[in-house]
Structure formats: structure tokens, C-alpha cells
Amino acid sequence: MEDNNKSYHNGNDPKAEQLKAYTSNHQGEYLNTNQGLKINDDQNSLKSGERGATLLEDFILREKITHFDHERIPERIVHARGSGAHGFFELYESLEPYTKAKLFTDTSAKTPVFVRFSTVAGSRGSTDLPRDVRGFAVKFYTQEGNYDLVGNNMPVFFIQDALKFPDLVHAVKPEPHNEIPQAASAHDTFWDFIGQMPESMHMIQWLMSDRAIPRSLRMMEGFGVHTFRFINAENKASFVKFHWKPLLGVHSVAWDEAQRISGKNSDFHKQDLWDAIDQGQYPEWELGVQIVTEEEEHNFPFDLLDPTKIIPEEMVPVRRIGKMTLNRNPDNFFAETEQIAFHPGHIIPGIDFTNDPLLQGRLFSYTDTQLSRLGGPNFHEIPINRSIPEVHNHQRDGMHRMQINKGKVAYNPNTLAGGCPFQAKMAEGGFHSYEERIDAKKVRARSRSFFDHFSQATLFYNSQSEAEKRHIQNAFSFELGKVMVEGIRQRIVDMLLEVDVDLAHIVAANLGLLPKKLPQPVTGSIPADGDPEAHHSFKEELPVAASEALSMQNTIRDIRTRRIALLAADGVTGEALVQLKSALVEAGATCKVIAPKQGFISSDDGELVKVDESFLITSSVLYDAVFIADHSNTTLLADCKDALHFVAEAFKHCKAIGATETGNSLLQIALPQEAIQSAGVITDGNTGAFMEAVAQHRFWEREETPVVAA
Ligand code: HDE
Numbered sequence: 001m002e003d004n005n006k007s008y009h010n011g012n013d014p015k016a017e018q019l020k021a022y023t024s025n026h027q028g029e030y031l032n033t034n035q036g037l038k039i040n041d042d043q044n045s046l047k048s049g050e051r052g053a054t055l056l057e058d059f060i061l062r063e064k065i066t067h068f069d070h071e072r073i074p075e076r077i078v079h080a081r082g083s084g085a086h087g088f089f090e091l092y093e094s095l096e097p098y099t100k101a102k103l104f105t106d107t108s109a110k111t112p113v114f115v116r117f118s119t120v121a122g123s124r125g126s127t128d129l130p131r132d133v134r135g136f137a138v139k140f141y142t143q144e145g146n147y148d149l150v151g152n153n154m155p156v157f158f159i160q161d162a163l164k165f166p167d168l169v170h171a172v173k174p175e176p177h178n179e180i181p182q183a184a185s186a187h188d189t190f191w192d193f194i195g196q197m198p199e200s201m202h203m204i205q206w207l208m209s210d211r212a213i214p215r216s217l218r219m220m221e222g223f224g225v226h227t228f229r230f231i232n233a234e235n236k237a238s239f240v241k242f243h244w245k246p247l248l249g250v251h252s253v254a255w256d257e258a259q260r261i262s263g264k265n266s267d268f269h270k271q272d273l274w275d276a277i278d279q280g281q282y283p284e285w286e287l288g289v290q291i292v293t294e295e296e297e298h299n300f301p302f303d304l305l306d307p308t309k310i311i312p313e314e315m316v317p318v319r320r321i322g323k324m325t326l327n328r329n330p331d332n333f334f335a336e337t338e339q340i341a342f343h344p345g346h347i348i349p350g351i352d353f354t355n356d357p358l359l360q361g362r363l364f365s366y367t368d369t370q371l372s373r374l375g376g377p378n379f380h381e382i383p384i385n386r387s388i389p390e391v392h393n394h395q396r397d398g399m400h401r402m403q404i405n406k407g408k409v410a411y412n413p414n415t416l417a418g419g420c421p422f423q424a425k426m427a428e429g430g431f432h433s434y435e436e437r438i439d440a441k442k443v444r445a446r447s448r449s450f451f452d453h454f455s456q457a458t459l460f461y462n463s464q465s466e467a468e469k470r471h472i473q474n475a476f477s478f479e480l481g482k483v484m485v486e487g488i489r490q491r492i493v494d495m496l497l498e499v500d501v502d503l504a505h506i507v508a509a510n511l512g513l514l515p516k517k518l519p520q521p522v523t524g525s526i527p528a529d530g531d532p533e534a535h536h537s538f539k540e541e542l543p544v545a546a547s548e549a550l551s552m553q554n555t556i557r558d559i560r561t562r563r564i565a566l567l568a569a570d571g572v573t574g575e576a577l578v579q580l581k582s583a584l585v586e587a588g589a590t591c592k593v594i595a596p597k598q599g600f601i602s603s604d605d606g607e608l609v610k611v612d613e614s615f616l617i618t619s620s621v622l623y624d625a626v627f628i629a630d631h632s633n634t635t636l637l638a639d640c641k642d643a644l645h646f647v648a649e650a651f652k653h654c655k656a657i658g659a660t661e662t663g664n665s666l667l668q669i670a671l672p673q674e675a676i677q678s679a680g681v682i683t684d685g686n687t688g689a690f691m692e693a694v695a696q697h698r699f700w701e702r703e704e705t706p707v708v709a710a
Contacts, residue, residue, distance in 0.1 A: 008106075008109040008110060008111065008143055009108055009109060009110070011110065012110075013088065013110070013112050014112060014141065014388045015086070015112035015114075015141040015388065016086070016112065016328070018383070018386060018388065019331075019383050019384070021383075022383040023331055033059075033060060033063055034063060034067070039060060042060075045058050045060075045061045046058035046060075046061065073338070073373060073374065073375065074372060074373050075123060075124040075373075076118075076124075076369070076373065077169070077369060078120050078121070078169055079118035079119070079120055079135045079137075080118070080119075080122065080123050080124045080126075081118055081119045081122050081123065081124050081125070081126050081128070081183075082116045082117060082118035082119075082135070082337055082338075083116070083117050083118075083128075083217060083269060083270040083273050083274075083337065084114060084115060084116040084117070084330055084333075084336060084337030084340065085114070085115055085273060085277055085283075085326040085328065085329060085330065086112070086113070086114055086326065086327070086328035086329075086330065087112075087113050087114075087115065087282075087283075087324055087325050087326035087327050087328065088110045088111060088112050088113060088324070088325055088327070089103070089110075089111045089113050089140060089287070089322055089323070089324045090107075090109075090110055090111075090322055090323055090325075091103070091104060091105075091106065091107045091109070091321060091322040092107070092320065092321055092322050092323070093107065093321060094106075094107055095230070095289070095321060096232065096233070097232060098230040098232055098238050098240070098291055099230035099231060099232055099240075099350040099351065100231065100232055100233045100349055100350040101142075101144070101147070101230075101348050101349060101350025101351055102142065102143050102144055102348075102350075103140055103142045103143075103144070103147060103348065103350075104230075104321065104322075104350065105350075106143075109143065111140050111141065111142055111143075112140075112141045112388075113138055113139060113140050113141065113324060113326075114138075114139045114141075114336070114340060114384060115136070115137065115138050115139075115324075115326060116135065116137045116337055116340055116342070117134055117135060117136060117137075117217040117220075117269070117273070118134065118135035118137070119132045119133075119134060119135075119183065120132050120133045120134075120135065120172075121172050121173060121183055121184070121185065122182060122183025123182065123183070126182055126183035126266070127183060127261075127262035127266035128261075128262075128266060128267060128268045128269035128270060129213060129253070129258040129259075129261045129262045129266075129268060129269070130183040130184055130258075130262070131184070131185060131186075131207070131208075131212040131213055131255070131258070131475065131479075132183065132185070132207075132212055133152050133153065133154055133206075133207065133212065134152065134153040134214060134217070134220055135150075135151075135152055135153075136151045136152055136153050136220065136222030136223070136244060137149070137150045137151065137342045138150075138151070138222075138244075138324070139340065139342060139346075141387065141388050142348055142388070143388065143389070144348040144349060144389070144429055145346075145348050145387045145388075145389055146346045146348075146385075146387045147346060147347055147348045147351065148342045148343055148344060148346040148347075149224055149242055150342045150343065150344045150362075150366070151222050151223050151224045151225055151242065151244070152222070152223060152225060153211060153214065153220040153221055153222055153223070154203065154206040154207070154211055154212075154223065154225075155206075155221075155223035155225060155241075155243075155310045156202050156203050156206065156225065156307060156308050156309060156310060156456070157203055157225055157307045157308060157358060158194075158197070158199075158200040158203045158204075158308075159197065159199060159200065159307075159308075159358065160199050160306055160307060160308055160357060160358060160446065160450050161357045161358065161361070161446065162357060162358050162360060162361015162362065162364075162365070163361065164197075165358075165361065165365075167193060168193065168197075170189075171189045171190050171192065171193035171194075172185050172189075172190045172193075175187060175188070175189050184482075185207070185479060186478060186479040186481075186482035186483070187482060187483065188483050188484055188485050188488060191479065191480060191483050191488050191489070191492055192485070192488050194492065195488055195491035195492055195495065198453040198454070198495060198498075199308050199450070199453045200308070201453050201454055201457040201495060201498070201499060202308050202309070202453070202454075202456045202457040202460060203308060204457070205457045205460040205461055205472065205499065206460065208472045208475035208476050208479070209460075209464065209468060209471065209472050209475070210252035210253075210468060210471050210552060211250075211252065211552070212252075212475075213252050213253050213254075213255060213258040214250075214251070214252055214253075214269070215251040215252055215253050215624075215697070216248075216251070216269065216272045216273070216276075216561075217269050217272065217273050217283075218246060218248055218272070218273065218276060218283035218561070219246050219248050219249060219250055219251040219252075220246060220250060221243065221244055221245060221246060221250050222242075222243070222244030222285065223241075223242065223243055223244070224241060224242030224243075225307055226241075226307055226344075226353075226354065226356045226358065226359040227239045227240070227241055227292075227304045227305060227354050227356060228240050228241070228242070228351060228352070228353065228354060229351065229352040229353065229354055229434055230291065230350065230351060230352075231349070231350055231351070231352055231434055232350070235432075235434075235435075236294075237294055237352070237434055237436075238291050238292060238293050238294060239291070239292040239293075239294070239297065239304055239354065240289050240290065240291050240292075241289065241290040241310075241311060242287065242288070242289060243287070243288035243289070243290070243318050244285040244286070244287060244288070244324070245285060245286045245287075245288055245318070245320065246283070246284070246285050246556075247284040247285065247286065247323075247556070248283075248284075248556065248558050248560065248561065249552075249555035249556030249557060249558060249697075250552045250555045251552065251555065251697050251698075252552065253621075253653070254471075254652075254653045254654065254698075254703075255471065255474065255475065255478065256652070256653070257621045257653045260619065260621045261621045261622065264618075264619045264621055264622055265622055268622065273326075274329055275590075276561055277326060277327065277328065277329050278329060279590070281560065281561045281588070282325050282326055282327045283325070283326045284323055284324065284325050284326075285323070285324045286320040286321075286322065286323050286324075287320070287321055287322045287323070287324060288318035288319060288320045288321065289318070289319050289321055290311050290313070290316040290317070290318055290319070291316070291319070292304065292311070292316060300315070301452070301455075301540040301541070301542060301543070302449070302452060302455075302456070302540065303447065303449035303450055304354070305354055305355055305356045305357070305447075305450075306356070306449070306450045307356055307358045307359070308450075308453070308456070309456055310456065312459070312542070312544045312547045312549075313547060313548075313549040314543075314544045314547055314548075315543065315544065318549075335382075335383070335384065336384045339374065339379075339382045339384055339385070340384045340385060341366075341370045341373075341374060341379050341380075341382070341385050342366065343366035343367055343370075344359060344362045344363060344366060345362075345363045345366065345367065347431075348431070349426075349429060349430070349431050349432070352433065352434040355436075357446075375399055375400065376398050376399030376400055377395075377398045377399070378398050378399060378400050378401050378402065381400075381401070381402040381403060391403070392420075392421035393421060394409075394410045394411055394412055396410050451538055452538055452539060452540045453498075453539075454498045454499055454539045455539045455540045455541070455542050456542070457498075457499045458499050458500060458539075459542055459544065459545070459546070459547060459550070460550055461499055461500045461503060462500070462545060462546045463546040463547045463548070463550035463551050464550070464551050464553075465551055465552075465553035465700075467553075467700030467701065467703065468551060468552065468553065469503070470700075470703070472503065473503060473506045473507055473510070476492070476496070476503075476507040477506075477507050477510035477511060480492055480493070480507065480511055481510070481511060486513075489511055489513060490513055490516070492507075493507050493508040493511065493513055493515040494515050494516050494517070494518050495518065496508075496515065497515045497516075497517060497518070498518070498539065557695045557696055557697060558588075558695055559584075559587050559588060559589050559691055559694045559695040560587070560588030560589070561588060561589070561590065562589045562590070562624040562625065562694050562695075563589070563590050563592070563622065563623045563624050563625075564584055564589050564590065564591045564592070564623065564624065564625050564626070564627060564694065565591075565592060565594050565618075565620065565623040565625070565626045565627070565646070565650075566580065566581065566591055566592065566593050566594065566626075566627050566629050567594050567595075567626060567627070567628045567629060567637060567643055567646065567647070567663075567666075568593050568594070568595050568601060568609065568611075568629040568631070568637070569595055569596055569601055569631065569636040569637045569640065569643075570601045570602050570636055571602075571603070571604055571631045571632045571633040571636060572601060572603050572604065572609060572629050572630070572631050572632075573603065573604050573629070573630040573631060573632060573662075574603030574604060574605045574607050574609065575605070576629065576630040576660070576685075577593075577603070577609065577629050577630070579687075580627065580629065580687055583687050583691070584687075584691065587691055589691075589694065592612035592613055592618075592623075593609060593610065593611050593612050593613075593629075594611070594612065594613050594614070594615060594618060594646070595611040595614060595615075596614060596615060596636075596637075596640050596642070596643075597611065597614050598611050598613070598614045598617075599611055604631075604632040615640070615642030615643065615646065616642070619646070619649075620645075620646045620647070620649040620650040620653070620655070621649065621653065623650070623655070624655060624656070624694060624697070625650070625655050625656035625657070625658070625690075625693070625694045626646060626647060626650045626655065626656075626657055626658070627657075627658040627659070627663075627690060628643075628647065628657075628658070628659040628660070628663030628666050628667070629660075629663070630660040630661075630662055630663065630685065631662045631663070632662075633662075634662045634663065634665045634666060635665075637663075637666050638665050638666040638669055643666060643670075644666065644669055644670040645670075647666060647667065647670040647671065648670045648671060651670075651671055651675055651681070651702065651705075653698070654680070654698040654699045654700050654701075654702045654703060655680070655698065655699075656680045656681075656682070656690060656693035656694045656696065656699075657680065657681045657682070658682040658685070658686075658687075658689075658690035658693070659682070659683055659685065660684075660685030661684070661685065663685070664676075664683055667681070667683065672705075672706070674705055675702070675705050678699070678701075678702050678705055679693075679699045679701065679702065680693045680696065680699035680702070
């Protein structure tokens, strides 16, 4: 029997080895048809005479056009727009007391992974920066088969029961009569649905927070969302929640900036991920687990099976058990990122499901959707989807079958093939579903323990910094402002009263409304069967009033991988520019020289300095910070309207701004005095202070300072 184990050690990447067999490179090869026939003219079709009609006989033309005609497959119904990367996972410590999964017990193994990040609502060609949830799906190619952790960048979900998922998605997608708006939740149908769905209130806080507009895919957290089970070698179960913690911290852009990025570079996140990996700045996350024993299951004022709830980290700490590094870009977007098929039901021994009703529905949906998206039941044979263990079973035939199964036996049990392939006992790595005791009536109902829809929404809001709260208020005001039907707006501000009184009043005031106490935060989502009393949601007292982990204010701050714009023109001080650049690059930042025109500018010492981008093709929103390079003569840049706009806009988005004495003349024109004196604006050219300001990410308090030019 094959040993899948060996190849995981000694730095080998068994997935990369496997993929090699399927990759091809045209270098030095002749053009040929799909039948291998060499082609000597790929410019002209076969015609009756040079000016004549094209002949049906032209099989070269027909083959090429036919293939082209069928190049598209349906995009994912949700999470259509994605970016992917290869990498690996390394375990810090064995979790043997809790799970028998080798992935989480073998500290010497390096497990290959493929990760796909995505937006949810938009089409494949939409922008990277809508206000939206981000998918965070990880496929671990383990020794024991594929394990998919198909999560999001927010730890909870909108709904508690899978039966509501098609309604949720129909509500958020572009409205069906006119297909407007694309990749946006700011429209009537979404908020109409949310207004009837108080269980969504916690998730809605996350969605209206800056988490929905990440600075980078590399700077987002990831969450498994549901509570899963760990199963150890003694078959003892515990509950587990999964977290991905980015080592660069959790950071977001401003909403105004997000909208502008969508216009300037709608591939902003895709590009950022690609460039970071390409430049060897490998994105890293630690995997964390919150483990709860079976005995402790009912010790919480919420239900562990309810996917609209987190376990606050103050109640159960997150234990960091390993690290994922993304170190290789895909060779081909379609073959890998588009064709990868995730499924929360792809699990390995040592991990199992819980009865979370949302998870239970997902276990059906994912394979089902691949059947139409990838065209049949053999999608597991597509190279990116293949497990490292070779597949041996009697599933046969179907569209696009690759495997050539030998012999006449396609059934089990058999004697003709010596009983092969054998069933594996548990001790041989066979999967065995956890024997959960179930003794219940078959009912179409929801547990009362799921009815606290507001306390964690309040916890989230209370945990935010002042700036984050302001962003949430503005996000609600923006989204509801785009809602045409006033009754829908009113309903949401009324619901917000149950979350936070100030929040409700501020949003209502922005909309010209007054929030009203709901008679009961009743819902259309709670089933009609059963006790009518049970239809009323309620609010539990939580033992935690605010949780540090929920605010991005408390995150890691780091200058590494930050994009710095160095504004320059003819007369730039060459020596100073070189020194500044090398200090920034040394600290791990990326610098680009931006000037009025592309090509070269000449420095004060007569040297030519290469320009990376002109103002015409770039924008401050594509950078984290800006430094006005030292010049012998500043008039050229200070006269440049684009440079002034660049600086003013960077200020508006609360970014670090640096200038030497000569750069100050530009600042004086671009910004009001009050702004020049505010935090994060370095006017004395101090490189160290500038770098520290860049690492801070943003100076949100500056949002209160008016700037005219941007
Ligand atoms: Fe998904 N989801 N989902 N989802 N989901 C899909 O599967 C579904 C949910 C998530 O990069 C689809 O292959 C149902 C929660 C990610 O390829 C589909 C329900 C979470 C991705 C599907 C949920 C997710 C998907 C569409 C409620 C976070 C992208 C295409 C019961 C834990 C994976 C596809 C990728 C994709 C169904 C809810 C995450 C239709 C029915 C909760 C990251 O099968």
C-alpha cells in the first residue's frame, strides 16, 4: 500500500509535485491542433480563392473557434470573484489530546495548501473593494485526504438556518428586474430582507464595520464560523472554533477610498496578493483554535450551534497552533483558482461536524453546486482538486473521466479482485462518524437558545474604538441612504435601537428619521410552528461588555509590505532620495517614484532618476503613505495640480505624509495649517518618524479635520 506520509517531510511539497505532471510550457515547441497535428498557417482560414468564402472543411478553424465558444463555465453563485495562492501549513504543537488528525498532531509535516479569497455578492468581473464579506477558503492537501476549511473574514453569519440562504443571496444580489446594483448591499431588497431578520443584526454590525473593506487580503482575519468537532484517538469529542490571525495585523481602508480604488484599480486586492508573493513578501497567518469540552457545552449564555454567535476570546482564549504561509502564485488562474472546488464536507479523521443547522445545509450545497459549475461528477480529478492519496473506489464513468480503472470489477464486496479496494478500519485511518447520541422528535422548528439576536451585536459595537463606531454609523447611513423605500429605512433604525441607542439616533438623524421602539423585535424568520411565545427574540446579559479582539484598533502595526509613493520632479535631491528609498526598502516597504511624466527626471546632481508612475496613471488611493522628496527647487511639484491632489487625498484618507523642508511648500498649498500640524504629518523630513507613522496604518482622528482640495 502507498505511503502518503513520506513526501510531507524534508521540505517536499507533494501537491506541487503532483501538479507538475499537468502543467505545460510552450517554450521551443511547434503550434499544433488538439490532435497533435502541426499547424503551418495560423493566420489565414481555408478559402475558395484568396477572396473567397471560407470552407467548412477548415477543421483547424473549426477546432479553434469551437473551443473558444466553450471557454466559459458558470461563475460561482456566490463568491464568484476570487484570488488564490499556494502555500503550506506548519504545526507548532500537537493537539493529540483533542484530535487524531495528523494535520494537527504531526509537527514535522509541512502540509501544502491552496487558499482562495473572495468577495460574496459581486460577479466574477466586479471590483475587489465593495462593502462585503470576504471568503477565506483553505484546502489542506493532507496525508489523510483533502481537508477544506471554508470560512469567511467575519466570524458569524446572517442567518441561522440553511433554508434561508437562497433568500439571503437573492436579496443581496443585483435586483432581478434590472440587474442593479452590482456588488453592493446598498439597495432595497437587501435591507428589506434584513429588516425581517433580526438574527442578522450581529453579522450586520460586522458588515457595516471596516472589516468589510480590507486594506489587503493579507491583512484580514479568517474564521471557520461554525463550531466544529475535534475527535481524539479515544473517540472523545470536543468543540472547536477556528481562527486565522494575520501576522501583519488586521487593517482596512476608508469607505471613500474603497470606492475610489474600485475605479482606479478594481483588481487592487488581487494585484496586492500577487505582488507580495511575487516579491517574496509571503503572507502569513497563525491558525488559532478555541476548544470547548463536551461537558462545558451548555456553560455559555448562547448556543454553540448558533452561527450568529462568537465565543468571546475572554471566555475561551484562542490558542495559536500553527502557521500558514502563502509562497507561490498559481500558474494559471482558470485551472487553479477558478476550478478549485471547496466543500465544508471535505474532512479528515479527527474532525467532524456539529448540528449547526447552517453547516448541515452547507454539507449538501457545495458538491451539488460543483456539478453544474464544473460540469459533472469527476471534478475531483481536476489537478487542483486531487487529493495526495490516490483515489481508489468503484465510482466510475461520467463526464470527462480521466482515470482508467483496470479490470472488470466495479463493485464491492467482490472476490474477483481479491476484495480490493479494501475498507479501512479506524486504526488504518478509516473515517468514522462521531457517534453523537440523538433522541428527538422530528420537527420543523428552531431552538429557543437561538433567539438572542441582539446581545452580541451590542457587544461588537461596544468593543469598537470611537473611529470604528463612526465608520459603522456612516456605513449604515450610506447603505440606508441608498434605500428608496422609507419604511425599510425606518425598520432598520428601529432595530438598531435594540443594538445601541446612540447608533440608532445618529443613523436616524442622518436619514432625517426618528427611531421608534419596536413593539417586539419580532421576526418573519422564526417558524410558524410551535409556541407563539417563542417567536420573540430576547437579549441575554453577557459576561463580557467589550472584547478587545473585536476592535482593529488593538491590532499589530507593521511597515512591512506597505506601498509608499515618493513624489518627485526635476531637481530632486538625488542623494536624499536614494537614502530614503533604501531605508524604506530595508524596513520591508515598497517604494515607487511618482512624477508629472513617465520616463526619467533629472536630479540636482545631474543624474537621471527613473520614474515608476506618472500622476496620470496612478492615485494616492493605491498607496499607504506619501513622501514629498527633497528638491533643490520645489516650484515644479508645488505647481503640479495632480501632486497637490495626491497629498490632499492622502490626508483625507488619514495616511502618513512626509516632507522635507522643501516639500513643505507643497504641503502649504495642498493642506490647511491645522492639517499640516496634525498627527502623522512629518514636516521635518525625519525618516524614522515617517516610517513609524506608516506602520500606524491610519490616523483616523484626522477625519474630523476638513480638507478642501480632495
Ligand atoms: Fe458558502 N457557498 N454557503 N458559506 N461559501 C459557496 O460553493 C452555501 C456560508 C463560503 O472560494 C458555494 O463552490 C450555503 C458560510 C466560501 O470557492 C455554495 C450556505 C460561510 C465560498 C455555497 C453558505 C461560507 C462559498 C458557491 C448556508 C462561511 C467560496 C460556489 C447554508 C463559513 C469558496 C461554491 C471558494 C461558496 C453555499 C453559507 C463560505 C453555493 C448553502 C456560513 C468562502 O455551494
